[in-house]
Amino acid sequence: MILALDGKLHIAPIEDMAGGLHNVLDIGTGTGNWAIDFGKPEFVPSTFLNTCKLTYILANAYPSASVVGTDLSPIQPE
Amino acid sequence: MHSIPANCRFEINDAEDEWLFPAPFDYIHGRALITCFKSHRTVFQHAFNALRSGGYFELQDADLPLPFIDDSGNGTALELWSQRLLAGGAALGKDFTRARRYKEILEEIGFVDVVEKRTQLPIGTWAAGKKMKTLGAWMRMDMLTGLQAMSMAIMTRGLGMTSEEVEKHLVDVRAEIESNKLHAYFPVYVSLSCLIPEMLIYWW
16 A cells, blocks of 8 residues: 555645644554554555565654554554 | 554554544544444544544545456456455445545545545556556465455355355465456545634634
8 A cells, every 4th residue: 555655654744734743543553554654753664674675765754743553453563 | 573663552442432532633544444344434423523623534445346457357256256255244234345435424524625546456467567566466465365364254254155165265266366367456545634624613
């Protein structure tokens, strides 16, 4: 999905939203990959890192935002 | 294993239940939720209620049935697989065709400026262009790896098939996917919507 969106985690214009970006929620986070990538200052999609050695840098990742991921299954890393 | 950034945490919650988060969110994201809920409208309504004014809600999803760009899918196991998943999902109270209606549902709830971006994830490297071939190679691997996990519960519980019948069916589906001869793709819908800014509500 990230590849389909040309390396982006999102299309929402949250970089410059009024009032800033502070609280972020990922519903149905599954493995937690999206939420983990989102919180990193330098974004590298976990799925691709070891398998094809592609490195995608999302210049506008948001280390200052608080990111919550929710799911029914506790399959996220600790 | 990943290391979790300090600004990230996880909670076990059912998004169809009442949301009890203390503060409103600036941005809510959901990817690949098509199979997750009996009522997507309920979850989207919860998101609407939990966003601050001017906040964004973004959904990235694909749905079924699998379209084929030509007649290469006629009478194939892959076509039957797609039909069986849909029917099995329906029998379990889930609608796997719903991503194409996300925009409509979001607008009905009251989101404004709903934007829908459509794209395709080809299964296999049959589609033209470097990007589509890369996507297709990944999707083919995804399908071959995840086929049983996607199919078993839905086909046994929803359609009453035995696990042996499902496995036998999946052998045929895998062979077709590996052949690269079927021109199938997942339709992808990225829906983006905004909560109406407070000031606009005051004006009305």
